[in-house]
Amino acid sequence: MTEQPQLTLYNSLTREKEIFTPQDPTRVTMYNCGPTVYSYAHIGNARAAVVADVLFRVLRHIYGEDHVIYARNITDVDDKIIKAATEQGVEISEITEKFAKIYQDDLAALGCLPPTHEPKATEHIGDMITMISKLIKDGFAYESDGHVFFDVSKYDDYGKLSGNTLDALRGGDRVGEGEVARKKNSADFVLWKPELDGVGWDAPFGRGRPGWHIECSAMAKATLGEVIDIHCGGVDLKFPHHENEIAQSCCANGHDVFAKYWVHNEFLNMGSEKMSKSLGNVTLIHDLLEEWDGEVIRLALLKAHYRSELQWSEDLLRESKAQLDGWYRFLQNIPTETAAKPVSNYDFKFTPAIFDDINTPYQISSFTVLQSQIKHLLENELSPQNYMRFSTIESLPKSDAECRSIMISQINKDLSVLSFYCNLLGLLQKDPEEWFRGGLDYDALVAEYDAVRVDALKAKEAGDMAAMGALFKRSDDIRDQVKAEGIVIESGPDGKSTWRKA
Numbered sequence: 001m002t003e004q005p006q007l008t009l010y011n012s013l014t015r016e017k018e019i020f021t022p023q024d025p026t027r028v029t030m031y032n033c034g035p036t037v038y039s040y041a042h043i044g045n046a047r048a049a050v051v052a053d054v055l056f057r058v059l060r061h062i063y064g065e066d067h068v069i070y071a072r073n074i075t076d077v078d079d080k081i082i083k084a085a086t087e088q089g090v091e092i093s094e095i096t097e098k099f100a101k102i103y104q105d106d107l108a109a110l111g112c113l114p115p116t117h118e119p120k121a122t123e124h125i126g127d128m129i130t131m132i133s134k135l136i137k138d139g140f141a142y143e144s145d146g147h148v149f150f151d152v153s154k155y156d157d158y159g160k161l162s163g164n165t166l167d168a169l170r171g172g173d174r175v176g177e178g179e180v181a182r183k184k185n186s187a188d189f190v191l192w193k194p195e196l197d198g199v200g201w202d203a204p205f206g207r208g209r210p211g212w213h214i215e216c217s218a219m220a221k222a223t224l225g226e227v228i229d230i231h232c233g234g235v236d237l238k239f240p241h242h243e244n245e246i247a248q249s250c251c252a253n254g255h256d257v258f259a260k261y262w263v264h265n266e267f268l269n270m271g272s273e274k275m276s277k278s279l280g281n282v283t284l285i286h287d288l289l290e291e292w293d294g295e296v297i298r299l300a301l302l303k304a305h306y307r308s309e310l311q312w313s314e315d316l317l318r319e320s321k322a323q324l325d326g327w328y329r330f331l332q333n334i335p336t337e338t339a340a341k342p343v344s345n346y347d348f349k350f351t352p353a354i355f356d357d358i359n360t361p362y363q364i365s366s367f368t369v370l371q372s373q374i375k376h377l378l379e380n381e382l383s384p385q386n387y388m389r390f391s392t393i394e395s396l397p398k399s400d401a402e403c404r405s406i407m408i409s410q411i412n413k414d415l416s417v418l419s420f421y422c423n424l425l426g427l428l429q430k431d432p433e434e435w436f437r438g439g440l441d442y443d444a445l446v447a448e449y450d451a452v453r454v455d456a457l458k459a460k461e462a463g464d465m466a467a468m469g470a471l472f473k474r475s476d477d478i479r480d481q482v483k484a485e486g487i488v489i490e491s492g493p494d495g496k497s498t499w500r501k502a
Helices: 043-063 077-088 092-109 119-139 212-225 235-253 286-287 293-302 314-332 361-380 384-392 400-425 434-436 442-461 464-482
Strands: 008-011 017-021 028-032 068-072 142-145 145-152 189-194 209-212 230-235 259-265 268-270 310-312 487-490 498-501
Touching: 008 259, 028 043, 028 212, 043 068, 043 092, 043 230, 043 259, 043 268, 043 286, 043 293, 043 400, 077 092, 092 286, 119 142, 119 145, 119 189, 119 209, 119 212, 119 235, 142 434, 145 235, 189 212, 189 235, 212 235, 230 235, 235 259, 235 487, 286 293, 293 361, 314 361, 314 434, 361 400, 384 400, 442 464, 442 487, 442 498, 464 487
Parallel strands: 028 068, 028 230, 230 259, 268 310
Antiparallel strands: 008 017, 142 145, 145 189, 189 209, 487 498
16 A cells, blocks of 8 residues: 655644644544634635645545544624624524525635534533633633633743733733723633623523633534644634633643644735735625636635735736636546546655645646646657657557557546646636536527527517617627637527537
């Protein structure tokens, strides 16, 4: 059996690139912070989700699909959600269910696999109350004016992930307006707050709602266990969210470690500025999908290494669309006699870039190399003379047929490796015909083209020049629309047109 390549990951906790070694290779656990569902998710959320999806795919390849447990949460209780529901006069579930479904559909359009678990915060309130009660009992948390706070001074390793020290944090409030006076230390963070606008749950420490940080700790424990292998998320969550997760989880569960590996993706920039609501440059996934195929957006998100800032622009999307068009056109022109077979344990002569800290841009560049190799073989006559250029075998085949068979085998091998990489990246997942159709139903458009031309001729005979002009304009628009997709409409002798690729 071919030995699997090793996966290395940059661990934000140790600030080093390390060989990934799971606690149990038959149950590899991974958690990713999902959205707060009160509105549409933005492209920065998409980057975190796509990076985690590629890692999920790589882990499934190495350890087996049934042995990787991936949880991505839904935060469906939050002050913003409660206030929006109050303003609209609806239950919070009406808002959260709507935007959770939109988020799931948007990620599916980007080619993200569904996680193993997708826990909702409201389904784990009991787990949060249990964890908070344990923290109070063990002296790591305290009650104050209807609130419960985590006492950061009781956790010696606080700040280890982010590099923040308690001395540096003592100068300001990190939790919320009006809470400083209730806390022992300004860096203490809230675990439980009094109910808001009638939204709350009964707890031993008073009716209320959970703080943001405790939600992820409780959901991760419920779905994955007390100590998990990998925790993903955007670099903006490193502090305070992930730092606080570590503190409360380790203290509540009695372990020195909450997650062994922390994988953080960098910011996404809109031009020279980081995307933010205050700057008004937030781009929504939902809006982008109205103009671009999800695979175009996915490729654009993967064209920079996840630990590098990504410069987001219209040019990046256009470049990604052109690149995908080229790859799909290449696949479309592959002879039918070739048949790539799935690669499960390919004997790699070197460690693929995707296994080296999820180096997606370098791996994407390998597509071009493989494509060139295959194209070079296909464009030359498959003869013993040309075979010599590609073979290191001293004994050449005795016939053109044997030579052709060997070269086709090599082409198929290269295609299989290309398919392997594409599947790990979640790219080139469509049939080329489907891709170039661009979601358009060419048969229906051609039928409409014929129908409007018939109606245009009838209008001409009736002397209705205005109607005739409008109908012929519609037929021209249809022709231009499919032409932009690389399709030519050809008129038939019986009045029925057909379409073909240009």
